Amino acid sequence: MAEQTNKPANLKVTIDNITVEVAPGTTILQAARQIGGDVTPPAMCYYSKLEGSGGKCRTCLVEVAAGSAADPRPMPKLVASCRTGVMDGMVVKNITSDRVQDARAGVVEFLLVNHPLDCPVCDQAGECHLQDLGYEHGKEGTRFEFKRRTFEPEDIGPYIQLHMNRCILCYRCTYVADQLTDSRVHGVVDRGDHANISTHISKAIDNNFCGNMIDVCPVGALTDKTFRFKNRVWFTKPVEAHRDCDQCCGKVTLWQRGDEVLRVTARKDEWGEVKSYDGKPGWICNTCRFDKKKASDWVIEGPTNINRHSVIAQGHYTGLQKPHETLPAVMDGRDPKLLMDIHSVSEVNRVDISALPGAATSETFKK
Amino acid sequence: MGRKLLLDKAHVENIRLYEVYRREGGYRSVEKALKSMSPDQVTDEVKKSGLRGRGGAGFPAGLKWSFLAKPEGVPRYLVVNADESEPGTFKDRYLMEFIPHLLIEGMITSSYALGSTTSYIYIRGEYAWIVDILEQAIAEARHNGWLGKNILGSGFDCDIHVQRGAGAYICGEETALLESLEGKRGNPRIKPPFPAVKGLWGCPTVVNNVETIAAVVPIINEGGEEYAKIGIGKSTGTKLISACGNINKPGVYEIDMTISVEEFIYSDEYCGGIPNGRKLKACIPGGSSVPILPANLLLKTAKGETRLMNYESLADGGFASGSMMGSGGFIVMDDRQCVVRHTYTLARFYRHESCGQCSPCREGTGWMEKILLNIETGKGKMSDIDLLWDIQRKIEGNTICPLGDAAAWPVAAAIRHFRDEFEWHVNHPEEAQTRNYGLAHYADPLVLTA
Numbered sequence: 001m002a003e004q005t006n007k008p009a010n011l012k013v014t015i016d017n018i019t020v021e022v023a024p025g026t027t028i029l030q031a032a033r034q035i036g037g038d039v040t041p042p043a044m045c046y047y048s049k050l051e052g053s054g055g056k057c058r059t060c061l062v063e064v065a066a067g068s069a070a071d072p073r074p075m076p077k078l079v080a081s082c083r084t085g086v087m088d089g090m091v092v093k094n095i096t097s098d099r100v101q102d103a104r105a106g107v108v109e110f111l112l113v114n115h116p117l118d119c120p121v122c123d124q125a126g127e128c129h130l131q132d133l134g135y136e137h138g139k140e141g142t143r144f145e146f147k148r149r150t151f152e153p154e155d156i157g158p159y160i161q162l163h164m165n166r167c168i169l170c171y172r173c174t175y176v177a178d179q180l181t182d183s184r185v186h187g188v189v190d191r192g193d194h195a196n197i198s199t200h201i202s203k204a205i206d207n208n209f210c211g212n213m214i215d216v217c218p219v220g221a222l223t224d225k226t227f228r229f230k231n232r233v234w235f236t237k238p239v240e241a242h243r244d245c246d247q248c249c250g251k252v253t254l255w256q257r258g259d260e261v262l263r264v265t266a267r268k269d270e271w272g273e274v275k276s277y278d279g280k281p282g283w284i285c286n287t288c289r290f291d292k293k294k295a296s297d298w299v300i301e302g303p304t305n306i307n308r309h310s311v312i313a314q315g316h317y318t319g320l321q322k323p324h325e326t327l328p329a330v331m332d333g334r335d336p337k338l339l340m341d342i343h344s345v346s347e348v349n350r351v352d353i354s355a356l357p358g359a360a361t362s363e364t365f366k367k
Numbered sequence: 368m369g370r371k372l373l374l375d376k377a378h379v380e381n382i383r384l385y386e387v388y389r390r391e392g393g394y395r396s397v398e399k400a401l402k403s404m405s406p407d408q409v410t411d412e413v414k415k416s417g418l419r420g421r422g423g424a425g426f427p428a429g430l431k432w433s434f435l436a437k438p439e440g441v442p443r444y445l446v447v448n449a450d451e452s453e454p455g456t457f458k459d460r461y462l463m464e465f466i467p468h469l470l471i472e473g474m475i476t477s478s479y480a481l482g483s484t485t486s487y488i489y490i491r492g493e494y495a496w497i498v499d500i501l502e503q504a505i506a507e508a509r510h511n512g513w514l515g516k517n518i519l520g521s522g523f524d525c526d527i528h529v530q531r532g533a534g535a536y537i538c539g540e541e542t543a544l545l546e547s548l549e550g551k552r553g554n555p556r557i558k559p560p561f562p563a564v565k566g567l568w569g570c571p572t573v574v575n576n577v578e579t580i581a582a583v584v585p586i587i588n589e590g591g592e593e594y595a596k597i598g599i600g601k602s603t604g605t606k607l608i609s610a611c612g613n614i615n616k617p618g619v620y621e622i623d624m625t626i627s628v629e630e631f632i633y634s635d636e637y638c639g640g641i642p643n644g645r646k647l648k649a650c651i652p653g654g655s656s657v658p659i660l661p662a663n664l665l666l667k668t669a670k671g672e673t674r675l676m677n678y679e680s681l682a683d684g685g686f687a688s689g690s691m692m693g694s695g696g697f698i699v700m701d702d703r704q705c706v707v708r709h710t711y712t713l714a715r716f717y718r719h720e721s722c723g724q725c726s727p728c729r730e731g732t733g734w735m736e737k738i739l740l741n742i743e744t745g746k747g748k749m750s751d752i753d754l755l756w757d758i759q760r761k762i763e764g765n766t767i768c769p770l771g772d773a774a775a776w777p778v779a780a781a782i783r784h785f786r787d788e789f790e791w792h793v794n795h796p797e798e799a800q801t802r803n804y805g806l807a808h809y810a811d812p813l814v815l816t817a
Contacts (some may be wrong), residue, residue, distance in 0.1 A: 003395060055557035056725050058765055077764045083557050106761030110730035143754055146737045188552065188723070191535070193733040195723030 008034050012069075015039050015062075015092045016330045028081035028092055029060055033271060039094050039330060040271075042104075042133050044111070045170035046082035047273060049281040054082035055176050057168060058107045059133060063100050066091035078103055096330060101137075101311040108137045113144040114193065115219075116165045124220030126233040126312040129272060151196050156186065157204030159211060159290050160222050164196045167221035173197065173213040177246065180283055181207035197221070204271060211289040215266050215274060226290050227255075227263040234312055236262055237359045238304035243297060247285040249277050253304050254295070256359035261293045370597060372585040372605050373578070374621045378463040383500060388468040394513055396587035398406020400476045401521040404587075409480035413583060415591030417603035421693040422448055422539075423577030423654065424769075425678050428583075434563040435481060436571040444572040445483040446548065447474060447580050449490040449497075449541040450532050454655035454716060455696030458607035459577035461619040463490075463497050467504035471527065473580040475513060476587055478525045481573055486527050488577075489544050492534040501529050521785035536720035540768045543722065554724045555768035564619035576694075578607055598624040602677035606695055612650075613701035615639035628652070629666045631676050632699060645701040648805075649785075652681050655713050656773030658780030659689050659706070678784040686780065705803045706788050710781040711739040717774035728771040731762040735778055742789060745796025752789050756782055 011022050013031050016039040020030045028049070032040040041062055046054030054060075060082045064075040069089025078100060081092070094100055112134060119125040151164035169188065174197075177184035185207075186199040199205060205213075214222050236255040243250045255263040266274045266284045274281050292298065306312060356364065383389045388394075390456050414429030435443060447470070450583050451459040463470055470488070478486045490498055508514045516524045530548055532538045538547045542556035545567050566572020582604055586594045595603045602624040611617045614632065616639040622631065631637045632647065641647055647662040666674060669688035674680050678692045702710065717733040735758055740748045759775035759782075766772070782789060792799045 010553070055767060058725050058727055058767075061765060080557065080767075103761060103765050106724055107765065110726045110734075110761070113730050113734055144734065146734075168726065169729065171724075190723075191537070192718060192721040192723045193729050195729065 011086050011088045011090075011343050013086045013088075013090045013092065015093075016096045018330065022086055024086075028062060028064075028079070028084050028086055028090075029054075031086050032081065032092075036270075039080050041094050041270070042129070042136070042295060043082055044129055044168060045172060047172050047175070047216055048271075049274060049276070050172060050175040050216065052133060053170075055080045055170055057111070057170055059104060059111075061100060061103050061107070063093040063097040064090060065093050065097075085136065104137050105139070108133055109139070109143070111168050112142070113136060114149040114165075115168075116148060116150075122163075122166065122220040123223040123228060124166075125234075127272075128220060129218035143264065146225050150195055150228065154198060154202065155204075156199050157206050158208075159225055159286065160214060161225050161228055162197065163221050163223070164198075166219050167197055168219055169197070170218055172216040172218070173222055176216055177205075177207070178214045180209040180212055183207065194212055198211070206286075208286050209283060211286045212266065212283045214289075215268070215283075218272070224263055224265075224289075226293070229303070230262050231255075231257055235360060237356070238306070239359070240267065240301040240304050241298035242301065243287055243288065243292065243299060245285060248288060249280070249282045249284065250288060251275075251277060251282050252284055252288055252298070254298060256295070256301070258359055258361040259295060261295055261298075264289045264292065267304070268308075272308060369620045370414070370605065370623055372467065372594075373462060373581050373607060374466070374619070377462075381794050382466055383468075383504070385468065385504070385511060388466070389511075393468050394472050396584045397472055397475045397513060398481075398519065400479055400587050401519045401523060406480045406482060409476060409587065409761055412586055412591035413480070416578065416586040416594040417591075417601060418584075418586060418594070418600070419678060420576060421578035421582070421606065421694070423453070423656070423691075425692060428575060431563070431575070432477075432481060432573060434561075435573055436564045437482070438571070440572050441486070443481055443483050444567045444570060445474065445478050445481050445486040445580075446541075446545065446567060446572055446574045446576055447486070447488045448539060448541065448574050449488050450543055450544060450568050451491055451494075451577070451694075452536040452539050452720075453694050453696055454713070455611060455651060455698040456607075456609050456654045456694045457611075458619050458695055460494060460497065461609070462577055462581055462607065463494070464500060467497075467500050468508070469581045469584055470501070470577055471504050471508050471513070473583040475508075475518070475525055477573075477575070477580050477583050478527075479523055483573075484524045484526070486525065487548060487567075487785045488527065488529045489538070489548050490529060491530055491539075492532045495531070496770055498529055498531055505529070517637075529664075535722075536716075537722045537768070537770060540770060543768065544574060545572065554722050555770075557767055575693070582600045589805065598711050598737070599675070599677055601677055602679060602692075606676070606692070608676070608695045608697050610638050610697040610699070612697075612699035613641050613645065613704070614699045615642050622676055624675065626676050627666075628674045628676055628681075631697070638697075638699065640698065641701050645703065647699065648702045648704055649700045649706065651690075651698040651700075653691045654696030655690040655698070656769075656776060657693040658686055658689075658776050659709075660780070661746065661784045664688050664784070685774070692782070703803055705762075706781050706785040707739065707792050707799075710778055711736070711743045713777045714739050714774070717770070721770060721774070722768075725767045725771070727762045728774065730767045731758050731771070732774045734758055735774070739778075742792050743799075745792070745799055747789075747793045747796075749790065749793050752782060752786065752793070 015032050018035050020035050041060035043060045044057035060083045061078040066072040068087030155163045159291045188195050189198045214224050236257050238253050238255050241254045252264050253267050254261045269275050376391045410432050418428045419425040420428055474486050513746050521564045535553050537543045538553040543553040547553035552806045562572045597604050605621050605623050609619050620637050633640045649659050649661050650665045651659050668674050668683045681690055681692045683689045714736040718736040721728045721732045723729045738751050762771045763775040788804045791804050
């Protein structure tokens with residue numbers, strides 16, 4: 001996390017043969033994020049700005065080959081890197097460990113066995129962490145030959161659409177409700193594979209900061225009703241904008257098509273998390289998110305940088321930044337195919353959005 | 368006849384009542400501990416006794432107690448895990464139902480050792496009538512000065528509360544239990560921190576099984592070294608075994624851990640053999656989560672030694688050819704039983720009881736159940752067996768709490784030892800609906816795992 005870089009860095013940890021110095025109290029995942037690139041384990045449930053999150057999805061499992069300099073014994077089990085603290089002299093294996101790759105492939109398969117795989121009609125497609133994870137670690141086929149588990153649709157109010165079938169139960173939205181809003185009216189009911197996110201019973205979620213649940217949702221389980229089915233995210237042009245807001249930081253990303261502001265979200269960093277300003281997470285209020293849908297409501301700063309491994313990063317955006325690549329260094333020069341290069345040639349990417357003077361319009365894509 | 372330490376007095380008439388229990392020598396351990404021993408001395412005695420946790424994992428109790436953090440000004444808690452939900456295990460129920468004061472006595476002594484002034488019994492919701500028995504025993508103990516302020520003039524205060532669970536197997540996992548006790552959803556916590564550092568309400572907490580705490584009473588009465596003389600090796604003292612399945616005399620038996628498995632099943636003193644002269648097919652020696660063993664590996668280890676009823680011997684050979692002592696739920700299966708059917712039943716149980724917090728357990732248990740149902744009902748494919756093996760492998764060790772392991776082990780062991788029976792189900796779908804595979808032959812586990 002950003003605030004930790006000010007403290008003295010005095011623990012040495014080696015992740016996939018790359019050594020980094022981190023502050024005490026850093027977790028393995030945070031240390032890996034300091035290195036960046038492919039040695040960073042994927043995280044579906046961990047969210048550094050939400051206290052208590054993490055440990056649930058098991059995608060960030062890593063192998064600890066040596067516990068610390070003082071006690072170099074390996075840990076017998078794979079550990080959740082998001083919740084395991086770094087020790088001095090720790091040696092961690094992520095992409096260099098076959099055990100980790102095998103376990104992670106298993107976790108991705110588990111996450112997908114009951115997932116509806118309805119990306120073509122899902123608003124999250126293009127910026128979905130599960131989609132990215134599926135591309136990177138999943139297999140092309142499924143071994144699951146049964147009817148998928150489904151849930152009855154539930155209306156949770158005017159702003160947020162709940163698609164329980166897509167949910168991976170990361171619990172992030174419950175932490176948002178606990179830590180950002182006045183009261184939590186939703187939670188996880190039932191257990192096991194029929195556990196689901198629900199309000200009890202059929203209440204509307206309309207707390208002022210509840211819209212942040214949409215931003216933290218790694219999949220398409222919670223989507224913006226005001227943006228629903230309006231456009232695919234890769235056709236929209238993201239720009240940074242701000243306004244004076246007495247309730248939140250007012251720093252947002254507008255997703256535009258033509259003159260229309262289709263969607264407003266908080267600004268996100270390369271890990272898909274909300275960016276911090278002055279050490280505080282830049283959560284935005286419902287007014288900014290749902291009500292200010294005119295370009296004239298906002299002061300436009302400039303195009304948003306897309307800088308994470310994701311399907312959306314296939315589009316041509318101004319200032320597209322590929323994340324720092326560590327793979328060749330770790331894999332002894334080998335450079336397997338990466339997510340960002342998979343779809344570099346497709347119908348969608350014919351249009352160079354970055355070359356447009358303003359926001360994309362429907363005319364742009366008819367050429 | 369082995370020595371009995373816990374159930375010795377369990378059948379004295381009216382032993383549930385305080386007067387009778389006291390007359391039979393009850394509460395001596397509290398007197399001894401509070402009047403003549405320091406808390407550390409009590410812990411030392413438990414350490415010397417070699418007592419291992421009776422809940423399933425077999426972790427040395429004294430060692431667990433010594434890990435308890437003791438920061439100044441922070442309360443510490445003792446929580447007794449009476450959420451006995453493992454299929455096949457019913458020993459704690461027996462102990463609490465017949466001789467409740469033994470648990471209360473053990474709790475007071477243990478609370479003294481740990482410095483816990485408020486201790487809890489978290490009891491399985493289905494044991495509703497036992498809550499009344501325990502409340503009665505606690506009221507009697509309090510009335511007679513064994514609970515409350517300044518017990519026996521020692522300056523030690525202690526009180527005990529009973530909390531009923533709501534019927535979730537997962538709440539037997541210690542951190543889920545603590546969450547549930549705090550009034551939250553019973554999801555296991557991510558460790559570390561362990562309860563010994565941050566447990567109930569963020570305070571250092573020791574969570575022990577009912578039988579473990581009850582065993583503290585004879586340990587203090589007779590001394591840890593005396594207790595350690597019973598049993599063999601690191602399996603000291605006596606163990607309650609709840610035997611069920613195809614045996615003549617199902618019930619709870621207190622054994623010292625030197626008898627052989629064969630003696631336990633066939634001697635009249637214990638299970639009394641298998642009804643109608645049927646043959647032993649398989650056995651789950653420690654509650655539903657531990658690996659099933661076929662008869663040949665149950666009675667003798669892979670090395671050909673006689674298998675004994677204790678922690679080391681039952682685990683001999685690892686999971687390739689051994690099992691675990693577990694919580695002592697001894698389930699015996701005769702030649703009429705179908706291993707596939709049985710494994711399906713267990714998989715259904717674990718699917719239903721998974722808390723749904725972490726992905727491998729939530730999705731994997733349901734998947735395994737579906738595949739097993741297919742195989743059992745004659746719709747299975749040969750590749751399903753390998754798929755099951757792969758799924759269990761990806762659940763095991765990758766979950767937050769041991770429920771994932773507990774769901775994976777029975778499936779793994781069934782395939783490891785009874786693969787031919789699964790294959791027979793796949794190859795003879797119609798025949799499998801009308802008759803059982805029986806004892807045809809056992810797959811050789813050592814060949815399969817090599």
